[in-house]
Amino acid sequence: xxxxxxxxxxxxxxxxxxxxxxxxxxxxxxxxxxxxxxxxxxxxxxxxxxxxxxxxxxxxxxxxxxxxxxxxxxxxxxxxxxxxxxxxxxxxxxxxxxxxxxxxxxxxxxxxxxxxxxxxxxxxxxxxxxxxxxxxxxxxxxxxxxxxxxxxxxxxxxxxxxxxxxxxxxxxxxxxxxxxxxxxxxxxxxxxxxxxxxxxxxxxxxxxxxxxxxxxxxxxxxxxxxxxxxxxxxxxxxxxxxxxxxxxxxxxxxxxxxxxxxxxxxxxxxxxxxxxxxxxxxxxxxxxxxxxxxxxxxxxxxxxxxxxxxxxxxxxxxxxxxxxxxxxxxxxxxxxxxxxxxxxxxxxxxxxxxxxxxxxxxxxxxxxxxxxxxxxxxxxxxxxxxxxxxxxxxxxxxxxxxxxxxxxxxxxxxxxxxxxxxxxxxxxxxxxxxxxxxxxxxxxxxxxxxxxxxxxxxxxxxxxxxxxxxxxxxxxxxxxxxxxxxxxxxxxxxxxxxxxxxxxxxxxxxxxxxxxxxxxxxxxxxxxxxxxxxxxxxxxxxxxxxxxxxxxxxxxxxxxxxxxxxxxxxxxxxxxxxxxxxxxxxxxxxxxxxxxxxxxxxxxxxxxxxxxxxxxxxxxxxxxxxxxxxxxxxxxxxxxxxxxxxxxxxxxxxxxxxxxxxxxxxxxxxxxxxxxxxxxxxxxxxxxxxxxxxxxxxxxxxxxxxxxxxxxxxxxxx
Amino acid sequence: xxxxxxxxxxxxxxxxxxxxxxxxxxxxxxxxxxxxxxxxxxxxxxxxxxxxxxxxxxxxxxxxxxxxxxxxxxxxxxxxxxxxxxxxxxxxxxxxxxxxxxxxxxxxxxxxxxxxxxxxxxxxxxxxxxxxxxxxxxxxxxxxxxxxxxxxxxxxxxxxxxxxxxxxxxxxxxxxxxxxxxxxxxxxxxxxxxxxxxxxxxxxxxxxxxxxxxxxxxxxxxxxxxxxxxxxxxxxxxxxxxxxxxxxxxxxxxxxxxxxxxxxxxxxxxxxxxxxxxxx
Numbered sequence: 001x002x003x004x005x006x007x008x009x010x011x012x013x014x015x016x017x018x019x020x021x022x023x024x025x026x027x028x029x030x031x032x033x034x035x036x037x038x039x040x041x042x043x044x045x046x047x048x049x050x051x052x053x054x055x056x057x058x059x060x061x062x063x064x065x066x067x068x069x070x071x072x073x074x075x076x077x078x079x080x081x082x083x084x085x086x087x088x089x090x091x092x093x094x095x096x097x098x099x100x101x102x103x104x105x106x107x108x109x110x111x112x113x114x115x116x117x118x119x120x121x122x123x124x125x126x127x128x129x130x131x132x133x134x135x136x137x138x139x140x141x142x143x144x145x146x147x148x149x150x151x152x153x154x155x156x157x158x159x160x161x162x163x164x165x166x167x168x169x170x171x172x173x174x175x176x177x178x179x180x181x182x183x184x185x186x187x188x189x190x191x192x193x194x195x196x197x198x199x200x201x202x203x204x205x206x207x208x209x210x211x212x213x214x215x216x217x218x219x220x221x222x223x224x225x226x227x228x229x230x231x232x233x234x235x236x237x238x239x240x241x242x243x244x245x246x247x248x249x250x251x252x253x254x255x256x257x258x259x260x261x262x263x264x265x266x267x268x269x270x271x272x273x274x275x276x277x278x279x280x281x282x283x284x285x286x287x288x289x290x291x292x293x294x295x296x297x298x299x300x301x302x303x304x305x306x307x308x309x310x311x312x313x314x315x316x317x318x319x320x321x322x323x324x325x326x327x328x329x330x331x332x333x334x335x336x337x338x339x340x341x342x343x344x345x346x347x348x349x350x351x352x353x354x355x356x357x358x359x360x361x362x363x364x365x366x367x368x369x370x371x372x373x374x375x376x377x378x379x380x381x382x383x384x385x386x387x388x389x390x391x392x393x394x395x396x397x398x399x400x401x402x403x404x405x406x407x408x409x410x411x412x413x414x415x416x417x418x419x420x421x422x423x424x425x426x427x428x429x430x431x432x433x434x435x436x437x438x439x440x441x442x443x444x445x446x447x448x449x450x451x452x453x454x455x456x457x458x459x460x461x462x463x464x465x466x467x468x469x470x471x472x473x474x475x476x477x478x479x480x481x482x483x484x485x486x487x488x489x490x491x492x493x494x495x496x497x498x499x500x501x502x503x504x505x506x507x508x509x510x511x512x513x514x515x516x517x518x519x520x521x522x523x524x525x526x527x528x529x530x531x532x533x534x535x536x537x538x539x540x541x542x543x544x545x546x547x548x549x550x551x552x553x554x555x556x557x558x559x560x561x562x563x564x565x566x567x568x569x570x571x572x573x574x575x576x577x578x579x580x581x582x583x584x585x586x587x588x589x590x591x592x593x594x595x596x597x598x599x600x601x602x603x604x605x606x607x608x609x610x611x612x613x614x615x616x617x618x619x620x621x622x623x624x625x626x627x628x629x630x631x632x633x634x635x636x637x638x639x640x641x642x643x644x645x646x647x648x649x650x651x652x653x654x655x656x657x658x659x660x661x662x663x664x665x666x667x668x669x670x671x672x673x674x675x676x677x678x679x680x681x682x683x684x685x686x687x688x689x690x691x692x693x694x695x696x697x698x699x700x701x702x703x704x705x706x707x708x709x710x711x712x713x714x715x716x717x718x
Numbered sequence: 719x720x721x722x723x724x725x726x727x728x729x730x731x732x733x734x735x736x737x738x739x740x741x742x743x744x745x746x747x748x749x750x751x752x753x754x755x756x757x758x759x760x761x762x763x764x765x766x767x768x769x770x771x772x773x774x775x776x777x778x779x780x781x782x783x784x785x786x787x788x789x790x791x792x793x794x795x796x797x798x799x800x801x802x803x804x805x806x807x808x809x810x811x812x813x814x815x816x817x818x819x820x821x822x823x824x825x826x827x828x829x830x831x832x833x834x835x836x837x838x839x840x841x842x843x844x845x846x847x848x849x850x851x852x853x854x855x856x857x858x859x860x861x862x863x864x865x866x867x868x869x870x871x872x873x874x875x876x877x878x879x880x881x882x883x884x885x886x887x888x889x890x891x892x893x894x895x896x897x898x899x900x901x902x903x904x905x906x907x908x909x910x911x912x913x914x915x916x917x918x919x920x921x922x923x924x925x926x927x928x929x930x931x932x933x934x935x936x937x938x939x940x941x942x943x944x945x946x947x948x949x950x951x952x953x954x955x956x957x958x959x960x961x962x963x964x965x966x967x968x969x970x971x972x973x974x975x976x977x978x979x980x981x982x983x984x985x986x987x988x989x990x991x992x993x994x995x996x997x998x
Contacts, residue, residue, distance in 0.1 A: 443997050445843030445852050446935065449870050479998045486995045488842050488854070521996070528995040529817060529840075564994060571817065571993035574986045609992050616989030655812050663989030697809050697924055701959055 072097070073111045080116040080123075087120055091133035098140050105141055109151045114141055118155040128167075132175040135164060139179035142186065149186040158183070158190070165206075165214070177213035184220040192225035200238050207243040212254055215247055219257035223264045232269045241265055241276045245284050252296055259291070259302035263309055270313040277310055277317075289323070292330050297341045301334050301348065308352045325362050327352065332371055346388025350395055357399045364396055369406050373415045383427040390422060390433035397440040404444040408452060416441075423461040423477075428470050435465065435476035442483040449488045459484070459495055466503045471512050478507065478518035485526040492530060496537060501526070505541045513555045520550055520558055524565035532576060535569060544583055548590035556600045563606035566591060570613045577617040580610070585624060588614065592628035595641050601650040608645060608656035615663035619671050622664055626675055629660075630682050640682045647687065651696035658702040661688065665709040676710045685710055719857060719869050719934055719946045720826065720972040807846045808877045808923055813961035813982055814851070816841050817993035820963055822980035824857065826973065835859055839963070839980055849880030851930060854938060862945050868938040869948055876929040882916035883908075885931060888951050889970050892916070898953040898966050899929065901975070905955070930954040932965065947971075952978060 072094060078085040094113060098105045108114075120126055121134035138157050141148040152158075157179075164176025183189045193199050206218035222244075226235055235241070244265075247258040266273050277284050288310075291303035304327050311318030318324060331352070334345035349368075353359040372389045375381070381389070393415075396403040406412055419441075422434035442453050453459075462484070465477035481504075485495055495501075504526070507519035527538060539547075550562035566587060570577045580587040588610075595607040615625040629642045645657035661684065664675050679685055688707055694700040818841045823834040836858035843852040851873035858866045874881040883899055884892050896913065899905045904927040905912075911920055922928075934948035950969025957963075965978035984990065 439998055446870065446872060449842055449852070449854065449938070450936065482996075482998050486997070518998075521998070525995040528993055564996070568993045568995075571991050572985065609994075612989075613991045613993075616984065616987040616991045618988070622988075652810075659812065659990055659992070666989055669988060697926065697958060698811050701926070702812075 069107055069111055073108070073113055073116075076113060076116045080119040082123075082125065087126065087130045088133055091117065091120065091130065091137055095133065095137040095140055098137075102145055105145050105148050109141065109145075109148060114138070114148075114151040114157075115155040117141075118152070118157045118160065121157065121160045128169045128172050131164060131167070131172050135161060135172070135175035135179040139175070139182040142179065142182040146186050146188045149183055149188050152183065153188075153190070170211075173211065174213045177211070177217045181213065181217045181220045184217065184224045187224075189224055191227075192221045194225065194231050194234050194238075200234070204238060204240065204243070207240060207247070212251055215250070215254055216257045219244065219247070219254075219261040222261035223257075226261070226264045229269050229271075232265050232267070232272050235265050236272045236276050241272075241284075245287060248287050248291065252299065255291070255294075255299055256296075256302055259299065259306055263302065263306050266306070266313070267309050268313055273310055273313050273317070292327065297334055297337050300330055301341050301345055304330055304334075304345075305348055308348065311352075321358075321362070324359060325366065328359070328363050328366050328368070332366060332368060335371070335375070343382075343384045343388060346385065346392060350388060350391040353392070354395045354398075360396050360398065360400055360403070363392075364400060364403050368392060368396060369403060369412070373407075373412050376418050377414055383425065383430050386422060386425070387427070387429045387433045390419065390430070390437045393419070394433065394437040394440045397437070397443065399443075401444055401446070404441050404447065407441055408444075408447055417457075420457055420461065423465060428473055431465065431468070431470075431473050432476045435462070435473070435480045438462075439476075439480040439483055442480065445486075445488075448483070448486050451487060453484045454487050454492070454494050456494070459498060459500070463495075463498055463500055463503065466507060471515055474507065475512075475514045475518055478504075478515065478522055482518060482522035482525050485522055486528060488529065492526065492534060495526070496534065501538055501541050505538075505546075508542070508550060509546065513558065516550075516553070517555060517558050517561065520561040520565065524561045524568060527565050527568035529568075529572070532573060535572075535576060535579070539569070539579060544579075544586050548586055551587075551590045551594050552597075556598070556603050559594060559598065560600070560602045560606050563591060563594065563603060563610055567606055567609045567613060570610060574617055577614055577621055580614060581621070581624070588624060588628065592631075595628070601648065601653050604645060604648070605650070605653050605656050608653065608660060612656055612660040612663055615660050619669055622669060622675065623671060625660065625664060626678060630678060640684060642679075642682070642684050643687050646684070646691065651694075651699055654691070654694065654696065654699045655702060658688070658691075658699060658706055661706045662702055662709065665706060667709055667712045672709075673713045676713050679710070719855070719867065719948050720950060720967055720969060720976060807849075807879060808875060808928060810844075810846060811928065811956075811958040812992065813958065813990075814841060814844065814928065814956055815992065816844055816995065818961070819983045819985070820961070820980035821983045822963070822978070824967070825977045825979075828973065833861075837978065837980065838983075846875070846877070849875040849877045851875055851932075855932075855934065857946075860946065863940065865939065867940055867944060867946055869934040870936050870938050871932045871934045871952075873930045873932045873954070876917065876922070876931070878917050878920050878922055881931070882918050883912045883929065884916035885951075888931075888933065888968075890951075890968060894968065895953075898968055898975075901953075901966055902927070902929070902955040902964060904957075905929070926958045928956040928958060930956065954978070 072090070075085045075090045076094060079087045079090045094108065094117070098108055117134055117137050120130060121138070126134065138152050138161065142152050161176045161180050161183075164172050165180075167173050167176070184192075192203070194203070203218055203221060206214045206221075209215055209218075222235060222240065226232060241262065244258040244262045247254045248262075249255075250258075266277060277288075288303050288306050292300055292307065294300050294303065307318060307323075307327060311324075318327075328349065331345045331349040335342050335349070337345065349363070353363050372392060376386075376389055393403075393407070397407065407415055419434050419437050422430050423438070425431050425434065438453075438458070442448060447453070462477050462481055465473055466481075468474050468477065481495075481500070485492060485500075487495075501523075504519045504522050507515050508523065510516045510519065523538065523542065527535065530538075547562060547566065550558055551566070553559050553562065566580065569579050580591070591607050591610045595604060595611070598604055598607065611625045611628060615622050630640050632638050642657055642661070645653055648654055648657075661679065664679070665672060669675075676685070685707070688703050688710075691699060691703045692707070694703060820839040822837055824837045825834045827833050838856040838858070839853060840856075841851065841853040843850070845851075852871060853873075854868050854870050856866050856868045857863075860867050876883055883895055885895050896909070899912065900909060908917060908920060911917055931951050932954050933951040936942075937944060937946075937948070947969065950967050950972055952965040952967050954963060954965040961982035963978070963980040965980075967976040967978065968974070982990075
């Protein structure tokens with residue numbers, strides 16, 4: 001038996017035909033239907049009201065001499081030059097050859113078939129049925145193959161197809177509209193200029209037509225060409241949204257096309273949304289809600305996408321917990337669809353819950369984890385699907401400890417193995433998603449403290465990813481590692497022994513600032529509460545000189561992490577302060593310089609805490625800090641950085657600065673009095689007095705301590 | 719943590735708490751006759767009330783008399799009467815940040831014997847938005863343990879947004895809550911409001927004391943059969959002024975009001991030192 005596809009039947013591309021083929025097979029076996037009945041059923045569903053014919057008896061690709069490409073091309077050339085060959089027959093043969101067959105399309109394009117078809121299309125002598133065949137063949141070339149679209153456009157088909165739209169014969173119009181729609185479904189199609197008045201008029205006229213193909217073309221044009229917020233606004237103002245909403249009551253294909261272009265017009269545009277949609281536009285809102293219950297999965301998905309776009313742009317419009325929970329349930333149900341709808345549902349759900357803890361909670365309560373784990377454990381998943389599932393799990397675990405707990409406890413532990421295996425997946429996006437997923441699961445201090453992640457099964461593949469050829473993967477792996485190395489137990493050695501530090505140090509010298517940042521970040525976290533042996537190991541690998549250049553890195557974020565690293569380095573046993581004094585206080589001077597030159601509060605906070613930690617050391621170390629904050633002579637009028645920091649609007653920076661002063665003025669130190677005098681002379685003590693009622697409680701309490709300590713030596717202010 | 723067993727309860731029976739898998743299974747009580755000759759692993763303690771009149775470091779404040787500036791004191795927290803009560807998180811306090819360590823004692827005395835464990839605490843995680851704090855607690859001279867015993871605990875910060883003064887779990891009734899909270903002098907100004915609504919309408923964001931419940935979750939370095947129990951939890955009061963911590967252990971099956979007293983440590987430094995990590 002043969003699966004016959006009628007002219008222009010690959011409206012939904014050859015890919016679609018491939019996709020429905022297994023469904024047909026299943027249906028056939030279940031319903032005992034003949035292939036013809038089924039083909040008709042399927043084509044009416046997917047291809048609209050197309051006239052369905054059996055293909056010629058020979059299958060495309062069979063070794064028949066009549067269908068040798070060169071022979072067909074010769075006959076096509078003859079038909080195009082009115083040299084006797086019947087146009088209709090040749091065109092139909094060609095079309096049947098290429099439908100749903102990407103290889104054939106490419107080979108006929110290469111042989112130059114497209115210009116002949118366009119030439120027949122442009123010929124005034126062509127009959128209506130020839131025009132229909134031409135348009136269908138062109139549409140077929142354009143369907144699902146970008147180089148086909150280019151070939152069609154290069155041959156000048158576009159204007160001829162547009163002309164067909166005003167033809168008196170409805171069938172010709174239909175065929176023209178279908179072919180144009182195929183073109184507009186490709187990214188290489190020309191961008192439609194909405195700014196031109198006559199273009200907009202034409203678009204509106206398409207949407208106003210009582211013809212599924214014309215309205216579908218209008219919708220495709222919008223979906224393809226509307227990119228900027230200005231274009232969205234113009235389309236809204238011109239009344240397209242209203243028309244698209246009307247079309248939502250049409251056929252399935254009209255509904256889906258309209259929903260897609262509707263989504264394009266409202267995407268990330270609160271202005272358009274508040275003007276044209278939203279709950280106060282009761283009808284639109286109601287229709288969209290209603291369509292989330294439609295019988296067709298794709299329609300349900302598109303309706304959900306529209307509502308989620310509305311929520312993302314104007315959160316107040318989708319405030320009802322009930323609707324939010326319902327959307328999650330619908331999307332979860334759509335995940336069961338094994339095709340494109342299922343894949344898209346995964347990514348839609350993932351982005352829906354990405355930024356809001358409340359939604360993550362709702363998704364958790366809807367048993368999302370159970371459902372995904374079931375899928376992951378029972379099916380062998382396509383990369384796209386696996387990626388989508390990993391991303392949902394990642395977003396669920398971003399904030400919620402309950403989600404992490406569920407995954408980390410049996411019987412879900414198998415999922416962790418699947419996630420770990422995905423670290424070595426052949427597809428880049430899956431590797432990245434697995435890293436992100438693991439990163440978010442490891443945001444649990446409880447499980448980090450229990451050493452849950454410092455296992456060979458997790459650490460070794462992650463370390464391997466540090467050598468990945470894709471820098472996106474490297475960055476994702478680094479981000480995960482930077483969480484895992486916080487591990488509070490003694491397990492850090494596993495990471496160190498397997499060359500982790502060496503590779504992090506290597507990557508901290510990368511030219512790619514994202515790689516550099518995350519490598520330094522991981523080193524900073526690794527340095528948190530480690531013993532001196534580990535500190536030494538890291539510093540030996542990193543070298544003080546490289547660390548100083550990271551402190552003054554062009555990227556402020558790298559500076560911040562590098563300073564955080566030094567801060568952790570000099571924390572712990574008092575001897576560790578010595579690290580910043582080696583090589584003529586190379587590191588301390590670098591930190592001091594950065595404090596004078598940097599402006600970003602995050603950088604200054606970390607730098608100030610380095611000084612604070614150093615100031616908690618021996619007398620000479622306190623003096624060295626004094627030198628960093630008051631480098632000039634006593635006659636120097638330059639305001640100390642300390643005063644600037646104390647006056648900062650960022651409470652955390654003020655806190656760090658006051659702690660440093662607290663450490664410098666601890667009365668037991670031999671040089672405390674002298675330091676208090678210097679700080680007073682530099683205007684720092686009087687600045688502290690101004691802060692006695694600081695709005696930040698932490699600052700206020702430390703100021704009290706600092707002032708209390710400096711007063712012990714008497715108040716010289718009067 | 720507390721000594722595993724609880725003793726001498728009703729009518730000549732010892733009640734021994736049997737724990738195989740941590741605190742959850744701890745609820746099972748098994749009664750033994752008085753002739754029971756328990757293994758030496760179990761130390762048996764009679765129940766009794768201990769009342770401490772220890773120095774409360776949270777009462778300390780700096781002598782500000784010599785200061786030429788006027789301090790605005792806010793000794794009592796404000797009671798917000800607006801429509802949005804208690805919605806502000808607590809302000810971060812640098813002395814209660816990750817990496818900070820504390821040391822002191824937990825008093826586990828019995829009438830027969832004065833006893834206190836040395837205790838070290840380290841803060842490992844802090845998430846004020848969720849009213850969450852966690853860390854480890856190390857008990858040093860635990861009688862029947864060969865090594866120091868380390869537990870991991872999670873804390874609920876009473877910020878009136880995520881958590882109120884009422885525990886509503888862990889076998890703690892609101893009466894038990896009030897009994898414990900009132901042991902902290904700094905709780906006194908809050909008592910009347912807490913009795914009404916658990917403190918839900920209080921704004922504690924500028925209060926100099928942070929109240930918490932610390933619940934040990936698992937043993938880090940020993941098995942759950944180590945002879946110690948983590949079934950109960952601590953009522954904790956942290957002073958933002960000097961970083962001192964006071965706490966009372968509550969477990970209906972352990973000696974009541976075992977007092978925890980901790981101070982910030984400086985590891986031989988002349989001053990305060992800070993460290994940090996940042997989760998991605």
